[in-house]
Amino acid sequence: MSLCAPHAKILLLSSLLLIPTFSSAQTTPNTRTAALSRTAALSLFNKTRPATFKLERTGEGYGTGFFISADGYALTAYHVVEGGTQLSARTSADEVFPLELIGFDAAQDIALVKATSKTPLNFVKVALETPMIGQNVLAIGNSRGDFLQSRVGKLLGLDVDAGRADFPKGALEMNAPLAPGDSGGPIFNVAGEAIGVV
Template identity: 50%
Template sequence: MILALAAYLLPDAKLPFGQPSFQVGPAPQAQPPALPNQLSAQTREVFTASRPATVRVESLNPDTRNAGLGTGFFISQDGLVLTAYHVVSGGRLFQISTLSGKTYPATVTAFDAQADVALLQVTRAPDGGFPFLPLAPRAPRVGEAVLAIGNSGGDYLQPRQGTLLGLNAQAGRADFPQGTLEMNAPLSPGDSGGPILDPTGQVIGVVSYISLDGSGQTRRSYAVPVEEGSDLITALRAGEKRDVPVVGLILDPVHSGRVGGAVVSGIARSSPAEKAGLRGSTFDRDGTLTGLGDVITSVNGQRTGDADQVITAIRRARVGDTITLGFTRDGQPRTTQITLVPRASVPDLQQ
């Protein structure tokens, strides 16, 4: 059920836009650690040492008036903050709040949208810099205890503990990061982007998404593995911005797979898909479906039976590549060639 019940851990809000300094949620308070007696002595030591380097990340888009709140952590003394990409992907203004209650403006300097990680730079670091967390130089081990620090449930930089259950977990959704760490730590919205710490206090992962059971409770939590010196971290430190390639399709998850391919529900405005003449489904004034859109049946000659397969095939290419989409319209097979663009350049889309 991960496919149907997976969710990123970022709450959204609609807020009035004011000054560059803004507040998404209540002003952060340096609360005492929650459930300190349920943490082992070693875990309490790791939490106490790591908490000052963990932060609340707030983002705001003054155009859409959308805001979001997540978690992040310093990885350098001069104010580099690692977080989840989906925490900051919809924002234009960013603010970091520390355990001391101080806030700092920040900018996104690098990201990898496919891996769901981003790097921010605090624009006005204080004298003496910030405390920061070391990234583990080794791969994590299944069965070891893990500690998350996050901002969910109205808490501020509180501990969530668990066990590392598996490596290289697959999300079950093509638009979520693959190859993640699987844990049973009880994470929830607001924890995204926070650190996953091993028993020595080194960071082994960045919180990304959860899977839920039928009652909406967290079943498993997942983090993107980060290892010092890895290609991912090296690229972020170098300032690379890696967006995912898209064509501008909004896919129908309900009907896709039932009609021999992925049903196009809608087309993003000013997208390559719109320029290529692809068509979405039609609806009446009440929003009732009156007709299915084009059905994507292949990408570069590879058969695609549902929406996830279309997304996976497109993401094997790169921004700037030209791909061939096979589709049917009114039962008739057709093809079109489309040049892929970065997701950030096309609003309101899935793929």
């Protein structure tokens, strides 16, 4: 069982910092909750992986993040960047970009960072629809020595209180096998839109 920061905080943080508004593709409930085939999971992974990155803190560990705009704005978990002196993003194309911390909400464990790049970056849309319990989800992260690999599961709960100080209140609960290193990574719906942050 894994918990991630609520999708509403992504939308709030994005809108407060004037990130461009993203439109949402409509999906039917049957599409969202039907079992995700291996082919569909691979297609979703290949579509979204270029917008994700390994977030490295010089000499201090790593986590995951994902771009939400072509000009380098990205989301991650606050505990991944907290106290970091030098942050960088390593993409699936093995490009490395310095990152600057733009803003954060420590209580919700979410942070907005910005990459310095001379060219537009791959990015994903943030979902505007409320996720549904039972819908398929895909997370991308760097746990277990993997580099930007997928974790497939289903959304088990909305607005969950884990009863632990290290999880924000109102989290999403999913059954994908997440571990340290996946923190800050995206949780995607079947349309490839971000619905949460690990």
